[in-house]
Amino acid sequence: GENVEQHPSTLSVQEGDSAVIKCTYSDSASNYFPWYKQELGKRPQLIIDIRSNVGEKKDQRIAVTLNKTAKHFSLHITETQPEDSAVYFCAAPNYGGSQGNLIFGKGTKLSVKP
Amino acid sequence: GAGVSQSPRYKVAKRGQDVALRCDPISGHVSLFWYQQALGQGPEFLTYFQNEAQLDKSGLPSDRFFAERPEGSVSTLKIQRTQQEDSAVYLCASSLGIGGRTGGYTFGSGTRLTVV
Numbered sequence: 001g002e003n004v005e006q007h008p009s010t011l012s013v014q015e016g017d018s019a020v021i022k023c024t025y026s027d028s029a030s031n032y033f034p035w036y037k038q039e040l041g042k043r044p045q046l047i048i049d050i051r052s053n054v055g056e057k058k059d060q061r062i063a064v065t066l067n068k069t070a071k072h073f074s075l076h077i078t079e080t081q082p083e084d085s086a087v088y089f090c091a092a093p094n095y096g097g098s099q100g101n102l103i104f105g106k107g108t109k110l111s112v113k114p
Numbered sequence: 115g116a117g118v119s120q121s122p123r124y125k126v127a128k129r130g131q132d133v134a135l136r137c138d139p140i141s142g143h144v145s146l147f148w149y150q151q152a153l154g155q156g157p158e159f160l161t162y163f164q165n166e167a168q169l170d171k172s173g174l175p176s177d178r179f180f181a182e183r184p185e186g187s188v189s190t191l192k193i194q195r196t197q198q199e200d201s202a203v204y205l206c207a208s209s210l211g212i213g214g215r216t217g218g219y220t221f222g223s224g225t226r227l228t229v230v
Contacts, residue, residue, distance in 0.1 A: 006156075034218045043205070044157065046218035089156050093213070101147055101170060101213060104156035 002027045002094040006105025013080050014113050021108045023090035024072040030092040033073045034102070035064060039086045047088075048075070080112045116140075118222035120206050126228045127196045135191045135225045137206030144212060147219065148181055148191050149205040157205055163189060164212060196229045203227070 003026040013019050025033075034049035050057045050064045050073065057064050063076040077084055087109050091102040119138040127133050139146050145164055149157035150173075159173040165186040174181070178197075183189040193200055203226045207219035 032217075036218075036221075043221040043223045045221070049218055094159070101159050101162050102219065103159065104149075106156045107154075 002030060002092050002103045004090060004092050004103050004105045006090050006108060008108060009106065010109045010111070012111045012113065015080060015082060017080055019075075019077045019080055019084070019110055019112075021075045021088055021090070021110070022072060023074070023092075023105050024070075025092040026071065027092070027095055028068075028071065029095045032093055033064070033066060034091050035075050036089045036091065036104075037086045038089065038107075044089060077110075080110075082112050082114050085110055085112045118206055118208055118220050120204075120222035120225050122225060123223065124226050124228075126230060129197060129229055130195050131229075132192065132194045133196055133227065135193075135204050135206075135227070137189045137191070137208075137222060139187065139189070139206070139208030140210075140220055141187075143208035143210050143220075145209045146183055146189050147207045147209075148189070149207065150175075151203045151205055151224070153202075160191070160204075162213070193227075196227075198229050201227055201229045 006023045031052040035047050036044035037047045038044040048059050048062050048064050050066050061078045066073040087107045089107050090105045094103045121136045147162050148160040151157045161181045162170040163183040178194045180192045203224040205224045206222045209219050
């Protein structure tokens with residue numbers, strides 16, 4: 001089955017700096033890679049996703065890059081703001097399961113200091 | 115409904131008590147997933163339903179855990195004889211397509227279960 005590794009586990013940046021979170025996956029059949037943001041005590045919310053037919057996707061200050069050969073993908077947040085502080089999770093489908101349920105990384109706690 | 119609704123929001127159970135957690139997915143969503151999220155960890159897969167069929171229950175940690183979705187909409191996760199290690203947030207998610215590879219999940223707010 002799929003294995004997703006995420007790092008770093010914690011990340012502290014100054015407001016306005018960039019933040020990068022990296023994930024690796026093990027199953028070369030995986031073709032969909034979402035990122036979720038979870039604020040304290042709230043539900044995980046999808047912020048951006050990428051499919052394996054593209055190498056990069058951007059949405060305002062957020063971008064995701066995918067390297068299929070190396071089996072890793074990264075979340076990039078530019079011009080960070082205090083409201084970006086949250087836990088971020090990457091995920092990949094588990095094709096070892098029956099229907100490709102998402103397997104999540106352990107999360108990265110991002111703190112943006114004003 | 116507009117989103118995925120879970121109830122109760124919080125549940126405190128005495129060890130050995132049975133609990134039932136409810137999930138009402140987005141109307142028309144085919145896929146429904148249950149995840150367990152321990153404090154400071156990522157969501158861990160428990161089970162998956164496609165309409166009323168439970169197609170994957172490989173993540174259920176023991177036979178004390180049981181899930182159903184009899185009419186292909188509302189789902190219930192039942193935990194029998196709760197233990198302290200069952201304390202966690204139980205998240206329900208739904209998606210329009212089949213499985214997790216056709217698009218992102220929409221999560222509910224979760225049920226925080228505390229076993230004392």
